Amino acid sequence: MLEINSIKNGIVIDHIKAGVGIKLFNYLGLDKADFTVALIMNANSNKLGTKDIIKVESNIKIDYTVLGFIDPNITINVVEEENIVKKTKLKLPAKIKDVIKCKNPRCVSSTEANITHRFYLVDDSTGEYRCEYCDNSYEHI
Template identity: 55%
Template sequence: MLVINSIEQGIVIDHITAGLGAKILNYLDIDTSKHTVAFIMNADSKKHGKKDVIKINDVTDIDVADLGLIDPTATVNVIEAHKVVRKIQLSIPEKVINVIKCKNPRCVTSIERNAPHIFHLINEEEREYRCEYCDDIVCMKGDWQNEILRKEWPSVRYGK
């Protein structure tokens, strides 16, 4: 049995669909930060059979809304003084800014360096998003995720 101690302050991203934890970690760009991180893959779960879990020490101000794009079934627990002070159930965001990179080579975002990459949800079931500028549609299910998530951007949130 693997034992990971509880954290005093930080966040726990729980109930991540098994296999998606690495994508969330990748997106958050945590591996290059200075924080202590525990990443558990394929943990037993009463609800889902198997799940991934991520615990990040000393960080509570991550904008988690966009994580629903990768796995809307995950939950985020904010921990302070060993207690859960806030529980957030993720959902599929209606609009994301600077998370998905438009893959259309004809899109203006391929040349206009400061234009924010804006995508709107058009089909919740298929998790399809439309680019604000060129209307190109991307599906956020399956293997697309690694190609279009801009994992370098969240680092801005850490003030690096």
């Protein structure tokens, strides 16, 4: 049986949709980490069936907005002395910038250099976002 020990100090990113863990692992640059990290894929989950988990033996800075956009069901646990001291449940962010790009070729964010790509959430259930400049739709889920 596979055994992954608990971490003493760091973070655990839990309830990641199965298969998305590697995307988060790479986004966070954990493949270049000089501290202990574990990517657990397809772990059994009562809630999800299977899930991915990332354990990081370090207190790295994480952009919760981007992680919530990638997978809004993630839970982030901050661990100190092997105890969870803070638990944060992520959700789709109300606004995101420079995460996705507008696909409208006439949008100012597509035609002008150095324009911040900004989107706002229209519908939680469908994951629909709209560009703040041209109102073009982007469906996330």
